[in-house]
Amino acid sequence: MKEFEATITDLAHDGRGVARIDGKTVFVSGALLGEQVRLGIRKRHRNFDEAETLEVLVRSPHRVDPRCAHFGQCGGCSLQHLDAPAQIEAKQRVLADNFARIGKVVPQRWLEPLTDAPWGYRRKGRLSVRAVAKKGRVLVGFREESNPRFVADIAHCEVVHPSLGGKIGRLAELIGSMDAANDIPQIEFAAGDDVVALVFRHLKPLSEGDTLALIAFGQAHGFAIYLQPGGVSSVRPLWPEQPRLAFRLPAGEGVADVELEFQPLDFVQVNAGMNRRMLARTLELLDPRPADRVLDLFCGLGNFTLPIARRVAEVAGVEGEHGLVERAAANAVRNGIANASFHVANLFEDQRGSAWARAAWDKILLDPPRAGAEQVLEYLPRKGTDRIVYVSCHPASLARDAGLLVQRHGFKLAAAGVMDMFPHTAHVESIALFER
Known part of the structure; x- marks a missing residue:
């Protein structure tokens, strides 16, 4: 293993330190921004190398001792050696960089980061x-x-x-x-909450x-x-x-909770505490009113759909997986919600002929997978939609779609911020508000 000394000038999207040796980029596991380290090259590639930290020569003030004895060997976490405020700051930098570099947009205001319990969160x-x-x-x-x-x-x-x-x-x-x-x-x-x-x-x-x-x-x-x-x-x-697997969600002050039953392999948000905080922020940004008609795309089990239904005239959820749609509809019945409808559709294909896509919606909620919502934005939003809330698990696809909403559809990026859904990892979850 060839060894070098280097200064870490950046953090990569996966949490590794970034250095340059003889003009070549080197990604260094276990190194933090600003540190000087002795590193060993592990893999060489044409345009970059991969290395591991052998010794920290100049320590970052944000370095902390990892809580887990398996840190560095187990790939489940990559940032336990970085203190919590610096983790959030790094994720905000990633989001801001993606907005500027990919979407060519800047939020009018940055939202306060959402955080919750950093340990024992993965359900x-x-x-x-x-x-x-x-x-x-x-x-x-x-x-x-x-x-x-x-x-x-x-x-x-x-x-x-x-x-x-x-x-x-x-x-x-x-x-x-x-x-x-x-x-x-x-x-x-x-x-679930109990099992x-x-x-x-x-x-x-x-x-x-x-x-x-x-x-x-x-x-x-x-x-x-x-x-x-x-x-x-x-x-x-x-x-x-x-x-019976289930979890409860507060629909808001003065509004009845909802309970969602699910199957063990169904998609649910990994972090239960953060999911509740994310729901509260989503409702705050969406600002649902009693007369509103809301469209929830990539709705899954109805994680957002059913709490929204408690506050609006009508909500429609659209999801590609039949089983999730069936369970979302059953959850609506179980919670006594009659103003929510659910539809099966592949949202990565053109759905403009669907009745729900032709209908008028005051507000739209987007919660797509990593690929984002580019295909949906070919035919939505229609003219009557004046507010969109976008929940994202991948900052690059959010940034790309933000550019489309601003430059093609006449929206402004009113606000955006990160949500620490996966503490101690480099995963960046975020939320953005678009206004006509």
Whole structure:
């Protein structure tokens, strides 16, 4: 490994430090902005190199000791060595840079960053499983930071839901004791307000002993156990017979809460506390009025749709996955909401012929996946829409779409800000308000 000394001049979008050596960009894991480090080159590429920090020679004032003993090996977090205010500042810089560089736009005002509890926040995720002959045991965890082909050797996780985070080592011991130790590649987890579900993917039928061992583990630790022998549609509960996953959302002061039931592999926002704060900010920016008609695109289970419905005349949610739409509609009925309709549509294809796309909407909410909403903006918003709130999980696609809304559709970028949905990671979640 070739070693150099270098000064870190920037943080990359993935949280690695950026240095230049002999005119070539080097991405340095474990290094922070302003630090001088001794680094070792790990991989060479034509236009850049990748390196790891061997020694910090001049320490950043924002460097802190990571809380997790597995930091640096496990790839689940990349910023535990950076204090919380500096993490937020770095994410704001990423968002501002994307707006300026990609969208050629600047918000009229910056929103105060949204933050919540930085530990034990992850209620949804996937743990990899690997039986390692050389170690003589099973590993359960996230992928290694330096080599994603390998599973990190961890016993606990500080960011996973507290009921599970301290029991990852026990999960590994459980699978190591099973006949199917080599045939379980992953475990997905999903936490409702009252129940945490574990979904065991298994490549071969389980023996009676393995089934009983899983049931006993669920009973001992209070987990709902699901089995997944095939694709997503094959997921079935093992114990108890009919587990119920659900979470409540406050619709606002003086407005009744809503409760959303979901299945363990459904998309839900990973951070429950931040989801509630994000909902409050969304309602604040959308400013729903009793006479409003609101369109919620990429609506999922109705995470935003149903709380909005409590405040407006009509709301329509549109989503591409049939199962989510069915559960959103069932959640509306369960909550006694009659002014919300749900529609199945692939929003990455032209939907301008759909009745919901031709209708008049006062306000639109966009909450797309990483790819953004570029295809939707080919035919929406129509002239009657005067306000759009855009919730984004990828700053580059938000910036691109902001440019389209401002330069093509006659909107102004009235406000924007970051939301720390994934503390200690470089992931940037953000929200933006567009006004006609």
